[in-house]
Amino acid sequence: MTVTIRDVAKRAGVSIATVSRVLNQSKPVSEELRNRILQAVEETGYLPNAVARSMIRKQTGLIGVIIPEISNPYFSGLVQGIETVAKQNQYYLMLAVSEKEPGRERELLRIYQARQMDGIILASARLDPELRQALEKLAVPYVVIGQRLTGLNAPCAVLDNRRAAFEAVSHLIRMGHREIGMVSGPMWDLASGKERYQGFRDALEEAGLPFRTEWVTEREGFHLHDGYEGMKVILGAPERPTAVFCACDRMAVGALRRLEERGIPVPEEMALVGFDDEELASIVKPRLTTVRHSPFDMGLKAAGLLMEILKGLPLTDGTCALVKHDLVIRESSSLSLSPRP
Structure with missing residues (x-):
């Protein structure tokens, strides 16, 4: 048997017009009344006619x-x-x-x-x-x-992103690091790529530290292998930095893996900072310093x-x-x- 709006009204003990007001959000009702009607809708299994509702409300929902x-x-x-x-x-x-x-x-x-x-x-x-x-x-x-x-x-x-990256790199500077590199995301990604890179540059500039192109590598994505390959590039430079900022946590974990393969301990010989505070940031060893946002x-x-x-x-x-x-x-x-x- 098809359930109608009349059945909902009867179960909720209200008029059909009141049920319609709640379902169509046409007029405000008390929270208690709204909950009672919605419970009646659930109990009866009533399915409002979506086409009719959209015509009345001039919305599809x-x-x-x-x-x-x-x-x-x-x-x-x-x-x-x-x-x-x-x-x-x-x-x-x-x-x-x-x-x-x-x-x-x-x-x-x-x-x-x-x-x-x-x-x-x-x-x-x-x-x-x-x-x-x-x-x-x-x-x-x-x-x-x-x-x-x-x-x-x-x-x-x-x-x-720019301010958050600036704060992350400034933390490394406060810890005594003066030679800092970055594994960056692609610059076409304006937020996670370009803005985080700009924040990195801002922190170096404010501290009067050099920007070393051989310690900065732009990757095509934000994945583990991007961090791994990025760290390979940085470690291939004639000198290596004492810290690296990665544009996301997954890149930082990939970079950490490469450092482990090379026998370079973190943070004793290389500090790492990520971004995003994904779950894996608190699981890996050592746990990652990172930027948390929701x-x-x-x-x-x-x-x-x-x-x-x-x-x-x-x-x-x-x-x-x-x-x-x-x-x-x-x-x-x-x-x-x-x-x-």
Whole structure:
């Protein structure tokens, strides 16, 4: 037998109009009444007609989310944060993976708009001119994660990668290191690549330390093998630094493996610092000093901004929510050195 809205109203002890107000979010009701009606919906198994609801509300109740990769645990935390806010506001997610391809991202934006998503959340590593043009033409509210879009005034949720990297390298300098290298991510990745590299340069410049090109290597990704190969390059220089900053924890773990193969102890002969505070950072030996930030909070803030837009709340142009970060000091950089003459 098909369950109707009348059955829900009867079980909850309210009118059909009250059930409709809750399901369509057309008028506010008390939290107790809302919970009672939602419980009745669950108990009866009532499924509202999505087409009818979208016609009444002029919304589909769907949010399109685009992430660059699925294997990175960062993005699972990010999506969990978005889902938390979406669920609280009775929205559902449609998730797609762009594989870091701008063309794929542009295609997904078109598809999401054609499918009448109420809003879109985009996590993009590189914003090429074509993708920026696609965003300019987008007729759907959107929020960008990880990037400040100069000139577009788009709402965004960001981490201050440059400042966080500066603090990580400054920690090495305070520990007495004067010869510091970096395994960098690709510069086309504006947040995790370019901004973290800029923070590294800022710290060296402020301390009056030399930038040695042979101690800095740009990799094509943020994986274990990128850190491993990056450390091979650095160790191949005529002299080696006493510390290396890696653009992410997985790269740092790959670098640590190479140092172990070469018999170079950490931190006695080489200090290491990572970024992201992934779970593996506290499992490896020695445990990694790293920058901690929460992808869950990033998702919360991005989805929160989108909800404000969908509710018609005013946002200033270029509103960006900043996710906090902390430096977590562990054994991989804990040994103080006396500056070399």
